[in-house]
Amino acid sequence: MSVMRVAQVAEPRGSFEVVERELPEPGPGHVRIAVEASGVCHTDSVFVQTPSPAVRFPLVTGHEVAGRIDSVGEGVVGWAVGTRVEVGWFGGQCGHCRPCRQGDFISCENLKVPGLAYDGGYATHMVAPVEALAQIPEGLSAVDAAPLGCAGVTSFMGLRTSVARAGDLVAVLGIGGLGHLGVQYAARMGFETVAIARGRDKEALARQLGADHYIDSSASDPARMLKELGGAKVVLGTAASADAMSATIDGLAPRGQLVTIGVTDQSLKVAPVQLIGTSRVVSGHPSGTAREVEETMAFSARSGVRPMVETMPLEEVNDAYARMLSGSARFRMVLTMDG
Secondary structure (H helix, E strand, O other), rough: OEEEEEEOOOOOOOOOOEEEEOOOOOOOOOOEEEEEEEEEEEEEEEEHHHOOOOOOOEEEOOOOOOEEHHHHHHHHOOOOOOEEEEEEEOOOOOOOHHHOOOOOHHHHHOOOOOOOOOOOOEOOOEEEHHHHHHOOOOOOOOOHHHHOHHHHHHHHHHOOOOOOOOOOOOOOOOOOOOOOHHHHHHHHHOOEEEEEEEHHHHHHHHHHHOOOEEEEEEOOOHHHHHHHOOOOEEEEEEEOOHHHHHHHHHHEEEEEEEEEOOOOOOOOOOOOOHHHHHOOOOEEEEOOOHHHHHHHHHHHHOOOOOEEEEEEEHHHHHHHHHHHHHOOOEEEEEEOOOO
């Protein structure tokens, strides 16, 4: 019997245990992937920590997965054994809900998130539907590609679909797992890039990533500072703080846009008067489809955008998960399947 190794959680709020399972065969329209790298995203903790009928245990999470196809199921066209692929937050769509019928697959009401809808990438192998596959370009390693399936595509598409155009002033709030990618994308898209974070100690990194300006939000009012720079066409809110996002709204230019991608259940503090006279917009942005993940990776490969990662082997998954939860990782934890 052929076997694979998976890191599973047996019950809500449990620890990970690496166990052997029988190697699955891909069904029709699916492929099996030999996983090389899997990012450890903070959203994984929501699945692990939430006792919900939607979460099935034992749970194998992981939705930032890079590897190679090693088996294809019946009816698979256009994907061959050996192809390097990524599976991100977008793990497939239902095809029958209203957003799907309108072609808005990332808004699918029954979105198939890997690690929730089916076993994810904390494993040496995983099976995924072909609609979830994004081809990894040459020049991008599996470790670099993995975080782009969630953190990367969210930051990239949040900017790409915004109202900003090349040359505009764009601010990135937060320099963490999302923000350190957002600063790089903003700079390489041709925006005049502002990084906003707490403390002067982050300025050197922000400028290294491509920021033209740095605002220490603990020492000055970010909205006032943005106004002095002419007003931001877009603020990309990557920090998971509603208060920090709210504090930038008055720094938006007329018809400027706050794009929120940092997940929090806190309420934004915004009054209609802050929006009406200047036609400002506050919006949210989800992740991205498999095609958009491909475009994110292609742009990253060409422009030199790379995630800053720490790697650990699958067997050290609990340590990697703890570093992610504590916020001490700089900036993305990635599990590797070597050995």
